[in-house]
Amino acid sequence: MFDLQPTEEQQQVREAVSTFAREQVRPLARECDEKGEVPSSLSQQGWELGLVQSAIPEEFGGFGDVRSAVTSSLVLEELAWADLSIAMHMLAPRLIVFPLIDCGTQEQKERVLKAYTGDTFTAGTAAVMEPSFDFDLSSLATSAVRQNGSYVLNGAKCFVPLGDEAEHVLVYARTGEGDGYDKTSGFLVDRGTPGMKIVEREKNMGIKGLATHEIVLENCKVPAVNRLGGDAGCDFNKLMNYSRIALASMAVGVARAAFEYARDYAKERRAFGQFIAQKQAIAFMLAEMALETDAARLLAWEAAWKLDRGEDATRESYLAKNYAANVVLKVTDNAVQVLGGHGYIRDHLVELLLRNGRGFATFEGLAIA
Amino acid sequence: MINFELQDEIINARNMIHMVAESAMRPISREYDEREHEKPWDFLNMMWVASQTANPVTFGDGKRKEGDKPGHRNLQSIVTIEELSWGDAGLYLAIPNPGLGGAAVAAAGTPEQKQRFLARFRGGDPKWGAMAITEPGCGSDSAAITTTAKRDGDQWVLNGTKIYVTSGRMAISESDGFVVVWATIDKTAGRGGIKAFVVERGAEGMTLVKCEDKLGIRASDTAQIVFEDCRIPLDNLLGNPEVPKNSSEGFKGVMATFDATRPAVAASAIGIGRAAVDYVRDVLAKEGIKIRYGISPRKLTAMERDFMDMEAHLQAARLLTWRASWMMDQGMHNNLEASMAKAKAGLAVTQVTQKAVEILGPLGYSRKCLIEKWMRDAKINDIFEGTQQINLMIIARRILGYNSKELN
Numbered sequence: 215m216f217d218l219q220p221t222e223e224q225q226q227v228r229e230a231v232s233t234f235a236r237e238q239v240r241p242l243a244r245e246c247d248e249k250g251e252v253p254s255s256l257s258q259q260g261w262e263l264g265l266v267q268s269a270i271p272e273e274f275g276g277f278g279d280v281r282s283a284v285t286s287s288l289v290l291e292e293l294a295w296a297d298l299s300i301a302m303h304m305l306a307p308r309l310i311v312f313p314l315i316d317c318g319t320q321e322q323k324e325r326v327l328k329a330y331t332g333d334t335f336t337a338g339t340a341a342v343m344e345p346s347f348d349f350d351l352s353s354l355a356t357s358a359v360r361q362n363g364s365y366v367l368n369g370a371k372c373f374v375p376l377g378d379e380a381e382h383v384l385v386y387a388r389t390g391e392g393d394g395y396d397k398t399s400g401f402l403v404d405r406g407t408p409g410m411k412i413v414e415r416e417k418n419m420g421i422k423g424l425a426t427h428e429i430v431l432e433n434c435k436v437p438a439v440n441r442l443g444g445d446a447g448c449d450f451n452k453l454m455n456y457s458r459i460a461l462a463s464m465a466v467g468v469a470r471a472a473f474e475y476a477r478d479y480a481k482e483r484r485a486f487g488q489f490i491a492q493k494q495a496i497a498f499m500l501a502e503m504a505l506e507t508d509a510a511r512l513l514a515w516e517a518a519w520k521l522d523r524g525e526d527a528t529r530e531s532y533l534a535k536n537y538a539a540n541v542v543l544k545v546t547d548n549a550v551q552v553l554g555g556h557g558y559i560r561d562h563l564v565e566l567l568l569r570n571g572r573g574f575a576t577f578e579g580l581a582i583a
Numbered sequence: 584m585i586n587f588e589l590q591d592e593i594i595n596a597r598n599m600i601h602m603v604a605e606s607a608m609r610p611i612s613r614e615y616d617e618r619e620h621e622k623p624w625d626f627l628n629m630m631w632v633a634s635q636t637a638n639p640v641t642f643g644d645g646k647r648k649e650g651d652k653p654g655h656r657n658l659q660s661i662v663t664i665e666e667l668s669w670g671d672a673g674l675y676l677a678i679p680n681p682g683l684g685g686a687a688v689a690a691a692g693t694p695e696q697k698q699r700f701l702a703r704f705r706g707g708d709p710k711w712g713a714m715a716i717t718e719p720g721c722g723s724d725s726a727a728i729t730t731t732a733k734r735d736g737d738q739w740v741l742n743g744t745k746i747y748v749t750s751g752r753m754a755i756s757e758s759d760g761f762v763v764v765w766a767t768i769d770k771t772a773g774r775g776g777i778k779a780f781v782v783e784r785g786a787e788g789m790t791l792v793k794c795e796d797k798l799g800i801r802a803s804d805t806a807q808i809v810f811e812d813c814r815i816p817l818d819n820l821l822g823n824p825e826v827p828k829n830s831s832e833g834f835k836g837v838m839a840t841f842d843a844t845r846p847a848v849a850a851s852a853i854g855i856g857r858a859a860v861d862y863v864r865d866v867l868a869k870e871g872i873k874i875r876y877g878i879s880p881r882k883l884t885a886m887e888r889d890f891m892d893m894e895a896h897l898q899a900a901r902l903l904t905w906r907a908s909w910m911m912d913q914g915m916h917n918n919l920e921a922s923m924a925k926a927k928a929g930l931a932v933t934q935v936t937q938k939a940v941e942i943l944g945p946l947g948y949s950r951k952c953l954i955e956k957w958m959r960d961a962k963i964n965d966i967f968e969g970t971q972q973i974n975l976m977i978i979a980r981r982i983l984g985y986n987s988k989e990l991n
Contacts, residue, residue, distance in 0.1 A: 215590045216658060218906055224585075284585050350879035395877065451877065481983060492990050497979035498972070504982050505923040508906075509899035516587045516902060529876045533895040536880055575880070 246423030275331030294467030299423030342579030377427030409434030420569030604670025668854025673802030751806025788813030799959030
């Protein structure tokens, strides 16, 4: 019954990921942002931790852990706390692996999942977003038209994490007329398929360590058996609910990072003979940052819990994601404000957190729980 | 295991209380807003009778006794209070019960005191308990109270003026109740000298001066009480009569009551907010306006965006409140979380109800509908049991590890 204590197993998983995040990921956050890349040794470490394989059933070569949005929520917060770019890089293969686990046909699972159960980090990804201001998950512009034994894909995608190195891209496209999630299907597109052009790497305001690409599909032909879930298709709405929970949880992680950084700074910085944390103007800002971060976390957990129970969590995950996107923006902005001029300098983490935090209102489908 | 499902027992209680709220509170809601200082005796008597058989709405004292299993008493109270306040927050506050005064007795009283003061809430006519902290010269700064208690033989003699005593009139004028009065027994000792005293109806030297005219929660009386050489028995002091040296132990004990009552206030706020959100949802639905969860946030109408914001902030406040109560049920220290819940709920519901008035336009502003009343009722939750700012102060001290000298 009503309980906010994670299970012992969840606590162990969270502890392991938290230690990794604190000791291995956080120290490289700034460097990855400046260089625009995540060292392969680091993504390998994340791989070995089982971030991708853990939820793959044993029969397909994975660890066979229970697929739980709540557990994911806990893990993703810790990783995003350390660094959002690195977290999204390490988790990108989930974008193809998790939808396959949830909706893939037996044949698709057998064929594709094994690529992600090896010893070394293997990039996989999904193409959800589209380069248009009125991009809408429930009304994609990219189309997939059935022609005999194939589907022909046309359209443009953007913000595709690891687009150039991914073994497979799960492209979401419209398969029916009109709006709605039920008109959308996923297509497994192998690397190098003719008609799929990986355009140059995008230059973004934040998440600079993560390579994202624009993808153009021009009469890209894929076999009909590559439609996610076969003729039955997939529950795109549910997949996006998992995604919203993931993004909400990561927003909470970024917000927590900003809060903690600003809190620690305010307790060391002196002004007018006091620590600035002793000034109400600063202290109240920190108090609000703390409570809103907690509120966003609880909303994300509730949505995740509902999804894990097999119920429709569209409303909850949608509200949680939007709420968390507002919170992370406010909290990271306040963190910069608490540091004042120092917050604007790239020596401190908070300017990076603000740039990363700003993205959540835009991001859709960049992570999955 | 993380689980947001409420216990069957809580759900059953909620369903029952919802029927009361809908059938007995809503129909008289407007009437007792307009007729301030008059009392809905039929409703009050009914609630009193009901409380004799069912579990009364009381706040836990926050302490789990040794050997107690973690229960869900506080969480159940919180859910119940939300439901009653959905019906009417002013009427909820007017319901005969031990109230905040009773909570103080439960938290700080000896077994003998609990028996002597709380037994009256079983049987007989309706009774109320009240708490008197605020004075004309001090509110949030409760350590600055000037009401004094001097020992004279086997009695305490109280002198001072108390204001904003919720249900004060009902407790000392309309029933055989009591008011718990905060007074200092040693001004030089600061917080350490502040003690809580139970003053029962009829105590010599205690006068009900007036009841305030208010912005909202008008069904609930807010009394001013004057104590002039008011004599009470020595053993009406709650807790330890000794003044601690260089410490504020006693004061902290009384303040701990707030860890239980702040989530209760938050829950009441949430009940009002939910009433407003439910009302707006119904009106929009009747007009054929759908709230489209799941579409691009950039395609939402201003109306949808506002409505979703209201829902999300309300749910955020609710979950923070449930967390604070759940922690208390688990025997965990919840001072930080109780203040988070109160700060969030007070502000969120103030804004949610204000937005509801705006969305409904002429309907919202008119006294024909209850929306404008809910907006007025909601505001008190941003003020009493610690203003939003006081709660932010407590949160800040907790997260920064500062005491009241380091951050004030």
